[in-house]
Every structure is written in structure tokens, then in C-alpha cells.
Amino acid sequence: MLAWLRFHLWHTTRQRFLTTVVTLAVLGSLTGYAVNRATTPEDRSCAPGVERPQGSTECVGVNGDGHDFGVPTLTEVAGLIRDENRALKPGEYATVALLLPLTSTDSGMRVKVLHEVQGAFARQYRANHESNSETPKIRLVLANTGKGNAHWRTTVDRLKAMTGGPDRLRAVSGVATSSTEIRQAMAALTGAGIAVVGTTITADDITNGPGAGNNRYPGLARVSPTNGDEAKALAHFGKVEASKALLVQDTRTGDHYTDTLKAAFAGSLKGAPYEPQLFTSPADPTEEGTTANTFRQITHLICDTRAETVFFAGRHTQLRQFINALGARGCAExxxxxxxxxxxxxLGADRKLNRAALKAKLTVRYASLAHPDAWRPAPGRPVPGTGGSTAAYETFLADIAKASEEPVALADGQAIVAYDAMATAVHAIRQATPQGAQYPEPADVVTQWPQVKGSLRVEGASGWICLDNFGNPFNKAVPIVQLALDGTQRFVEIAWPEGNPPSKDCLPPRRG
Known part of the structure; x- marks a missing residue:
């Protein structure tokens, strides 16, 4: 009886006490954790200068320390950029940012981004190691605007804060898509007095020009021809008979690439007997949508015409769908x-393209921004005497080999154009640097473009870069490329917006 009382009075009471203490301790700990979570901001950083915006899992921002933004294909070249940047001494460099949608989920854009980063790094390496010790040296950083450039504002704000020390941002390159977001990003950057060199922006309305109100992007230069120049080059090349031509165009507006391309094509088809065939792409043109159904119907209507040439004004996803549909047309003869x-x-890297369509008496040609065979002589195809050179392209080949252990793919021209844009940015930075100074002021870089011509032109791997007074390339070489049966992109010949190569002096004429 005594043992029973001792157990229930002592052990049970002690256990209850201990249980109560432990429970209160756990509750206190959980309460503290909850309060801490509620009062401490969530760590959304990915790397120095890079973080995940609220509501997004993308790493957005600016980094030159090897961060690959969660994109494994960029890991190697991001590491090369990190190593090159770490070798620079404080105070001896100016920074160039490469602004791109690095975390795009579109497979075609992923390939484009990789090649542009590789091309930019190759030219950074030449600037720092193969340019007779010219100064300042160049630091390269990657600037991610996110999928569809949706987070451009966050990244642009970061770039605007980098013009002072220790970054000394002096130019932004990349800006590679003719979209509304990129247009806004360029307006913000150039409005802040930062020089911008576009790589593959081709929309005619993302330019500067003569007349009041047409200097919307002060400090913008481009190394690629406009859509209008591409259309003129295609017309000179193809000598298309308007009576046997037809335009297929996207009705979605606000896409500056498509809007200006269809206007340029329409201008080349004056007098054509047929009205354009219309389709409407999704708000995000990289999505499949239902346009494949529309193209199946359009091919029936094309068979009803006398057309032999079809001009296509739209983005690459819809272009692929159209080619697939046209390959299965009823009038296969x-x-x-x-x-x-x-x-x-x-198209060359698009696995959804039905390559069998190209066997059905269908030829697909496009105005490329650059091609690896454009400046290589071949039997029956001599290199033009002006407008570019084999030597400049061979220099690029030696440099691009340093951008990857594996050979860099060049057929899409993206690495070549990015290399030339970086070369143009470096040229402006060094030309703007006063004698005896370590680096230029931002305001002096943005005024350099009117002097990039004549003997001061940039000897680009894609051809001469001779800019007019508004930063637009004059009579830039336009390689015409044909999609071959095996998916390779076969160079046909160089076409010129003005009909012939530029003269040796490469001085743009006065425009009306």
C-alpha cells in the first residue's frame, strides 16, 4: 500500500510536471519560430546582385562572378567570365552588361542566349588580351530580365545604379528581342544616359532617326539591319514578281519585330493580286496555341492562288507550324x-520542325543576321571586296574557340552578332576615354556612334559596322540562308539593302 501511494503521489505528479514543462518549452519554441518568420524578411537571394522577385522562382539581376542563373548550359561560360573578371585589377576596367532573358524556358531562346553569351565573352577576352594593351580593360556581367523579359525593370534599375565605382558600367549590350518590354528597357537605360548596343533587335520602330521626336533612345546603336533593310535585301536577292507572291502575316499587334516586318514585306509587294492571309499568334508567341489549325486552312487557300513565293511575317514558333502545314498541302506538285x-x-535547332516538308518542293529561305560561311570564299562564290572581310571572320574564329571546350555552334549567327556588338561597345568605350584617363564618363560613350564609320568603322565578323548619325548600320551585309533537308542552315549568298556592297569609304549618304 505504501509503494502504491508513493508511485501515484510522487512519480505521477513529477511526470505531469515534467510533461507540462516540456510542452511549454516546445510551444515557446514554436511561437518564437513563428514570430521570427513573421518579422524576418525571407532570404530570396540567389547570388550577389541576383534575387528571386516576389511571386517568382527565377533568379533576376546582374552578376559577373560566375552565377549561371540556374541554367546549366550557361555554367561553363559563366565560369569563364568569372575567371576573366577576377583577373582585373580595381580601377583598370569599365563594365559592359549583357542584357538577356537568361532564364527563358523557350528552347529556341535558350540556344540563342547561350550563343550570345559565348560571343560576348570571346570579344571580352580579345579586348583584354589581344588589343595591344589598350585601356580600359573590360569587365563583363550578365543581366537577366527573366522569362519574356517580364522582370526587365528590376534588372534595369540595378544597372542604372552601377554607373559609379567600383562597377563603372559604361555600356549595355544584348537587348536581343524586338518586344515591348525590351523597348521599355532601352528607353529607361538610354534615358539614364547609358549607351546601349543592340545585338539582334531588328524592328524599324526601335531606332532613332532624323526629325523632331525621333531620338527616342539617345545613345542606342545596333549592329543588325532593320526589318526594312532585311526586306529590301531579300527583294534584291529574290527579284520576286509581285503578281506571283503572297503575304502571310500575324495580326497580333505590339510585337515590334512582326509589326515592322509585315509592313516592310507589304511595301515590297505593291501590286500583288492577293490580300494577305492572316493568323493570330498567342500573347506569348513561343506557345503553340491553335495557330496550327489556321495554317492548315491557309495552305488550302494558297493552293487556290497562282503564288510561287510566300512572304511570312511572324515569330519562329508560328513559322515552324506554317512550314509543317505547307509541307502537307494538297497541291504538292x-x-x-x-x-x-x-x-x-x-529553325535549325527546332525539333518540332517536320523536315520531310522540305522534300515536298518547298524552299525555305530567310534573311540571317550572320552566317559562318558568309565571309569564307568558295568555288564560284568569291567574297565581296567591301562590306566585310575574311580576315575579320578568321579573327572571330580564333576568339570563339576560347568560349567553350566544345565547338561553339555558329550556324544561327547569334554568337557572331553578339561578338560584333561587344566589339562595338568596346570601340566606343575606348574611343571615348580621354588621353591619360583610366576610363570615360558615361556621357562621352553615348556620343560616339556618329563617328563609327569610314576608317573608324568596326571590322565586324558579320560584316562592316558603319553607323549613321543615329546609330543604325548602313547597308549592312545580309546573308541569305536556306534551310537544308538535313536541318542545316546553308548559306546562299550575301544580299545588300542598297542592292550592292558599300563603297570603300563606308560613309552613309545624306538622307532626305
Missing amino acids: RAFTVLTGDEGSY
Whole structure:
């Protein structure tokens, strides 16, 4: 009886006490954790200068320390950029940012981004190691605007804060898509007095020009021809008979690439007997949508015409759908040629393209921004005497080999154009640097573009870069490329917006 009382009075009471203490301790700990979570901001950083915006899992921002933004294909070249940047001494460099949608989920854009980063790094390396010790040296950083450039404002705000020390940002390159977001980003950057060099922006309305109100992007230069120049080059090349041509165009507005391309094509088809065939792409043109159904119907209507040439004004996803549909057309006995802008460069890597369509008397050609065979002589195809050179392209080949252990793919022209844009940015930075100074002021870089011509032109791997007074390339070489049966992008010949190569002095004429 005594043992029973001792157990229930002592052990049970002690256990209850201990249980109560432990429970209160656990509750206190959980309460503290909850309060701490509620009062401490969530750590959304990915790397120095990079973080995940609220509501997004993308790493957005600016970094030159090897961060690959969660994109494994960029890991190698991001590491090369890190190593090159770490070798620079404080105070001896100026920074160039490469602004791109690095975390895009579109497969074609992922390939484009990789090649542009590789091309930019190759030119950074030349600037720092193969330019007779010219100064300042160049630091390269990657600037991610996110999928669809949705987070451009966050990244642009970061870039605007980098013009002072220790970054000394002096130019932004990349800006590679003719979209509304990129247009806004360029307006913000140039409005802040930062020089911008576009790589593959081709929309005619993302330019500066003569007349009041047409200097919307002060300090913008481009190394690629406009859609209008591409269309003129295609017209000179193809000598298309308007009475046997037809335009297929996207009705979605606000896409500056498509809007200006269809206007340029329409200008080349004055007098054509047929009204344009229309389709409407999704708000995000990289999505499949239902346009494949529309193209199946359009091919029936094309068979009803006398057309032999079809001009296509739209993005690459819809272009691929259209080619697939045209390959399965009912009038298979008739031959057709499809002509389009530089979005055709995506087709070579597009696994959803039905390559059998190209066997059905269908020829697909596009105006490329660059091609690895454009400045290589071949039997029956001599290199033009002006407008570019084999030597400049061979220099690029030596440099791009340093951008990856594996050979860099060049057929889409993206690495070549990015290399040339970086070369143009470096040229402006060094030309703007006063004698005896370590680096230029931002305001002096943005005024350099009117002097990039004549003997001061940039000897680009894609051809001469001779800018007019508004930063636009004059009579830039336009390689015409054909999509071959095996998916390779076969160079046909160089076409010129002005009909012929530029003169040796490469001085743009006065425009009305």
C-alpha cells in the first residue's frame, strides 16, 4: 500500500510536471519560430546582385562572378567570365552588361542566349588580351530580365545604379528581342544616359532617326539591319514578281519585330493580286496555341492562288507550324518558296520542325543576321571586296574557340552578332576615354556612334559596322540562308539593302 501511494503521489505528479514543462518549452519554441518568420524578411537571394522577385522562382539581376542563373548550359561560360573578371585589377576596367532573358524556358531562346553569351565573352577576352594593351580593360556581367523579359525593370534599375565605382558600367549590350518590354528597357537605360548596343533587335520602330521626336533612345546603336533593310535585301536577292507572291502575316499587334516586318514585306509587294492571309499568334508567341489549325486552312487557300513565293511575317514558333502545314498541302506538285526574316535562324535547332516538308518542293529561305560561311570564299562564290572581310571572320574564329571546350555552334549567327556588338561597345568605350584617363564618363560613350564609320568603322565578323548619325548600320551585309533537308542552315549568298556592297569609304549618304 505504501509503494502504491508513493508511485501515484510522487512519480505521477513529477511526470505531469515534467510533461507540462516540456510542452511549454516546445510551444515557446514554436511561437518564437513563428514570430521570427513573421518579422524576418525571407532570404530570396540567389547570388550577389541576383534575387528571386516576389511571386517568382527565377533568379533576376546582374552578376559577373560566375552565377549561371540556374541554367546549366550557361555554367561553363559563366565560369569563364568569372575567371576573366577576377583577373582585373580595381580601377583598370569599365563594365559592359549583357542584357538577356537568361532564364527563358523557350528552347529556341535558350540556344540563342547561350550563343550570345559565348560571343560576348570571346570579344571580352580579345579586348583584354589581344588589343595591344589598350585601356580600359573590360569587365563583363550578365543581366537577366527573366522569362519574356517580364522582370526587365528590376534588372534595369540595378544597372542604372552601377554607373559609379567600383562597377563603372559604361555600356549595355544584348537587348536581343524586338518586344515591348525590351523597348521599355532601352528607353529607361538610354534615358539614364547609358549607351546601349543592340545585338539582334531588328524592328524599324526601335531606332532613332532624323526629325523632331525621333531620338527616342539617345545613345542606342545596333549592329543588325532593320526589318526594312532585311526586306529590301531579300527583294534584291529574290527579284520576286509581285503578281506571283503572297503575304502571310500575324495580326497580333505590339510585337515590334512582326509589326515592322509585315509592313516592310507589304511595301515590297505593291501590286500583288492577293490580300494577305492572316493568323493570330498567342500573347506569348513561343506557345503553340491553335495557330496550327489556321495554317492548315491557309495552305488550302494558297493552293487556290497562282503564288510561287510566300512572304511570312511572324515569330519562329508560328513559322515552324506554317512550314509543317505547307509541307502537307494538297497541291504538292507545285513548288513554293517561303521568305522570312531572321527568326528563321531558330529553325535549325527546332525539333518540332517536320523536315520531310522540305522534300515536298518547298524552299525555305530567310534573311540571317550572320552566317559562318558568309565571309569564307568558295568555288564560284568569291567574297565581296567591301562590306566585310575574311580576315575579320578568321579573327572571330580564333576568339570563339576560347568560349567553350566544345565547338561553339555558329550556324544561327547569334554568337557572331553578339561578338560584333561587344566589339562595338568596346570601340566606343575606348574611343571615348580621354588621353591619360583610366576610363570615360558615361556621357562621352553615348556620343560616339556618329563617328563609327569610314576608317573608324568596326571590322565586324558579320560584316562592316558603319553607323549613321543615329546609330543604325548602313547597308549592312545580309546573308541569305536556306534551310537544308538535313536541318542545316546553308548559306546562299550575301544580299545588300542598297542592292550592292558599300563603297570603300563606308560613309552613309545624306538622307532626305
